Amino acid sequence: MLYAGLDCSTQSLTAVVIDTDVGDVVCRESVPFDTPFVASGSGEVHASPVMWVGALEEILARITRQIDTSRLRAISGSAQQHGSVYCGATPDTLTRDFSPIWMDTSTARECDEIEAALGGPGEVARLTGSRCYPRFTGPQIRRFARTDPDAYERTTCIHLVSSYLASVLLGRHAPIDHADGSGMNLMDLATRQWSGTALEATAPRLRSKLPPLVPSSTMIGTLREDWQSRFGFSQMRLVAWSGDNPCSLVGTGLIREGQLAISLGTSDTIFGLMRAPRVSDDGTGHVFASPLGDYMGITVFRNGALARERVRQELGMTWDAFSAALRRTPAGNDGVLMLPWFEPEITPRVDAPPPVALTSDNATPDQRARAIIEAQAMALRLHSAWMGVSAGAIHATGGASVNPEILQVLADVFDAPVHRFAAPDSAALGAALRAYQADTGQPWTDVIAGFVTPVGAPTEPSPTHRATYTSLLFSYQEIENSSLRLTRPPAAERADGGSR
């Protein structure tokens, strides 16, 4: 049998088709977006749902040319999390042309208002798994209801990117799965139902505008009839779509607590399975329902690939030259550190980043290259400690995971072996595996076997660097704290009492 997984990420739509008879990926396709998003000065970052649908049609057409469509049994999907799509009575009608996506930072006011109404950030985190974050869907919906109340009134159904694309395939409004639904500040994580108090604190009559919540393995129907004949997929079954990080959990084989994945993509993320929902005291990171039925902890950094690219380009280096610079410089970079906030940052929250500076004015180009990579690795380590998962192994994915020098820095900073997973598209693979599991009901260990295998030998941590990074981590935390004190106004002037 064949199963397809699609992933609508920030930059492209990717498809992976797996053949469960031969235990391999048999088709991989990607459609890049010409204009992935448009950013405005006020922190708004919007993308076009019409563009996503165009890519969906293009990728289905490409798949049909490569596989025996009569063997394709089910399809599921993954999408960038938190983004919201505003529809009329059917998914084909939009009440808002553009969709705010996860990079949007325009809702600080709404976050403060919702947290105040729900008893503070800690309460919101305990209820929904995360304190309010500007990119989360609830604050975004509240801003839309305030800034365009007429269009909000005309909206019949508010989707996540995942449930919207599932709806387009289904031809009617699809449900939201528990895992992606956890990224909205609207779902009660304990009951996996919409939280009445969170809905009320967010926007008027919101319950009537949200689709139902379902487990991630729910079969939601079959491909709409006109697309069945158009693409030649007869009766193809659709499994609920989910967020890219929950899908990557499956696509990187994290089916046990104690393994952590680091995805080095547009955003850098660190995540792992949790049997119990531990919420961080200071509101760092998020707890989501996992597509396996348990929970997952995740911390997200906005300054990922774009920050690495920016430093590389400023230094005028190719990636090979950048890697050579990492090889020439020692672990710990002779104490040269940087804070990697070129754009507003999610973790820690920095709405207006100070100009990026190094701790040494005379840093060489090589030291600058190492400084960004070490800073990102230390931020990953520091801001994932709240999960309480001691990393026995790191599974690395995403564009930059092909770089052995970057993997060595991660291994040393985490003092754990790093296994690289071939599929840079772990979210699409995870979606395909979810379709397979939902269709057959097989145990997860059997589902991932053969499909999720590390490439080559792991990158081992060097024992001689352990002490260097233990003390560098401490220095990094110090400069992060002192910079945060400078970028944030004193507590008395802040609506949230300075807790953010």
Ligand code: XUL
């Ligand atoms: C997760 C997050 C990002 C997006 C983009 O909370 O904001 O990882 O899912 O892919």
